[in-house]
Amino acid sequence: MSETAVDRLGEWVREAYALGAGPLHREPVARGARGLVSRLAVGDAAHALKQPDEAVDEDDVRAEAALLDHLAARGVEVPVHLRATTGAYAVRLPTALGGGTVRVARWVEGVRATSAPSEPAAVGALLAALHRAAPPASSPPGRWWTTAPDVGVFAELASRASDRPWGPVLASRLEDLEVLAALVARAGTSAGPWLVGHRDLHPDNVLVAPDGSLRALDWEDAGPVDPGRELAKVLVQWHVDGDLVDEAAVRTTVAAYRSAGGPGQVRGHDELALVLCTELNFVERQARAALDPRTGDEGLALAEADVDLSLRSYLPRPRTLSRVVELASG
Numbered sequence: 001m002s003e004t005a006v007d008r009l010g011e012w013v014r015e016a017y018a019l020g021a022g023p024l025h026r027e028p029v030a031r032g033a034r035g036l037v038s039r040l041a042v043g044d045a046a047h048a049l050k051q052p053d054e055a056v057d058e059d060d061v062r063a064e065a066a067l068l069d070h071l072a073a074r075g076v077e078v079p080v081h082l083r084a085t086t087g088a089y090a091v092r093l094p095t096a097l098g099g100g101t102v103r104v105a106r107w108v109e110g111v112r113a114t115s116a117p118s119e120p121a122a123v124g125a126l127l128a129a130l131h132r133a134a135p136p137a138s139s140p141p142g143r144w145w146t147t148a149p150d151v152g153v154f155a156e157l158a159s160r161a162s163d164r165p166w167g168p169v170l171a172s173r174l175e176d177l178e179v180l181a182a183l184v185a186r187a188g189t190s191a192g193p194w195l196v197g198h199r200d201l202h203p204d205n206v207l208v209a210p211d212g213s214l215r216a217l218d219w220e221d222a223g224p225v226d227p228g229r230e231l232a233k234v235l236v237q238w239h240v241d242g243d244l245v246d247e248a249a250v251r252t253t254v255a256a257y258r259s260a261g262g263p264g265q266v267r268g269h270d271e272l273a274l275v276l277c278t279e280l281n282f283v284e285r286q287a288r289a290a291l292d293p294r295t296g297d298e299g300l301a302l303a304e305a306d307v308d309l310s311l312r313s314y315l316p317r318p319r320t321l322s323r324v325v326e327l328a329s330g
Helices: 003-016 057-074 118-134 151-160 166-170 176-188 227-239 247-259 269-291 299-316 318-330
Strands: 024-034 035-042 046-051 091-093 101-106 194-197 207-208 214-216 223-225
Touching: 003 024, 003 035, 003 091, 003 101, 057 118, 091 227, 101 299, 118 214, 118 227, 118 269, 151 176, 151 269, 166 176, 166 299, 176 269, 176 318, 194 227, 214 223, 214 318, 227 247, 227 269, 269 299, 269 318
Parallel strands: none
Antiparallel strands: 024 035, 035 046, 046 101, 091 101, 194 223, 207 214
């Protein structure tokens, strides 16, 4: 997109969301599986401008906005959403500006936790604050969060991807994936009570604020969750890399979570179901995208990198996960 087009886009968003007068500057800051995020400064105010790759359901965005308003009213710093002049949260861009949908939220200052060190205690304190302030959920989590693909799905994908760099890696993990999928099946859906949680609180979705505390971003996956299962997911995503477990960090995060009044508990392997479902379903989705001839070059590169990284770093072996449970439940 040319500089002129970027300026036109920013000006259009300024008017659509009544962001006020003053100098305008738009700077892309993140490109992920869901779309582009930019920092849009208008005068002295900064906003987060999101351009999702997929269609946006306004009802889903309204539910997300209501959750963030709920958390903000209880003292949790979150990127609350702004309404357009039409009253909607998500609006369509004109075709001349690229089409698609845009959303605007309050900018939250900080550095991504993947780029800045954060204390394990701060991770536990953040999750506890989110869980304490969260509203109750009246329905259980959906299939993405409770059901994993059958190992036969991965065997078929590995066969189709034998000539891709990640194909042999996937084939080498089939025995592990079968064990992990069986664990998910045994765990089933928890009996509750559930609360409305973030559900994707990995380091890339968290900012380290100037005072060292943490802020949660990217709330598109928020929804019903068992707090113990979300605690286990955070422990795995923050303190496990492949088969390496930072045991001291796991203990510190759990202790800080409990000290701050977090309601979740990791009692056994059932609490691993959430992190396993999300990772296994993500690997399947990205593998299918990588094998789809309709996927563009940029999307293909991202999908293949996601599959490879997930298999090598984000899906630990069963014995590694057992160690996390032992540490967290001790």
